Amino acid sequence: MPLWPVYTGTRTPHDGIDELPPPPPWRAFDGGPALALPAEADDAFAGSPDRAHRAETYRATEETVQLVNAALYLRRPLLVTGPPGTGKSSLAYAVARELRLGPVLRWNITSRSTLHDGLYQYDPLSRLYAARRVLSTAGRSSRAGAGRTGNEGVENHLRLGPLGTALLPHTRPRTLLIDEIDKSDLDLPNDLLNVLEEGQYEIPELVRAARDTPVAQVLADGTDARVPVERGRVRCRAFPFVVLTSNGEREFPPAFLRRCVTLRLRQPDDEQLAGIVRAHLGEPDEQARRLIERFLSRVGGGDLATDQLLNAIYLARASDLGAESLDELAERLMPYLGLGPQTDVF
Incomplete structure (x- = not known):
């Protein structure tokens, strides 16, 4: 029988995430090649004693436990609203610690944040400078090839963002904290809809380079490790545990709310x-x-x-x-x- 609840709120780490039942047919994803969680998954808070303390001391209510599990079972984002200081962002760290989901990927939202920022960052200028250096070296040395070398490759000038990293085809879900989504531009919640619904995205720069480089090795968020991206397309395997926090400063579109499990935190008694x-x-x-x-x-x-x-x-x-x-x-x-x-x- 499937395990309920997977997240218990008892603050004791365990491997209950492996007991999740298969996702609903409309939330099943098959991305690949399959990736294991980062090597530091068992020590997700190394070097971050403040985050470790918040995860260890978080006190979940019964309602919180139930709705976190609903989001995990349904493979849906969890929208957490409430006044400042009620533990919205700490919840993400507490769940990641208890379920051993590795380091939390965090995307802090401002009024200037765009979907592109969360998916990946590409620096065309650094690639241009690198290509010029290659051409200059080729002109001075007969041994230098005219093809793609060193830092000339697109993947060397591109890094996945927190959302883009969370949607990699990990065998276990990653935890993604999208903090203060209510501070975003009006278009961002709608822009997130398709990516979170489909569990996938494309990197046009890598799609164009796929003829010469069908598998690119790209830096992931929060690490110096590289991950394979085939033909510029990323599709998740285990849908990430996505926590979106809001201080209630704005209303969200009905289509966005329908795709989230909503948890309202209140001031404690x-x-x-x-x-x-x-x-x-x-x-x-x-x-x-x-x-x-x-x-x-x-x-x-x-x-x-x-x-x-x-x-x-x-x-x-x-x-x-x-x-x-x-x-x-x-x-x-x-x-x-x-x-x-x-x-x-x-």
């Missing part, structure tokens, strides 16, 4: 906040509980996020200020201090 504090900083003491109460009394206005509470509690424990001074300092810090730009720690 007092019991959940105590659990979050416990996971990050240990058992809440009297001072921490007082700060939690103050946080809850003000969070309804939308001006506070969970990471601000954690910062105030950490500072209270790390300093030797008296209770009155601590209260005053926390009051000053909570409206403004976060862990960093758009950081989730839930």
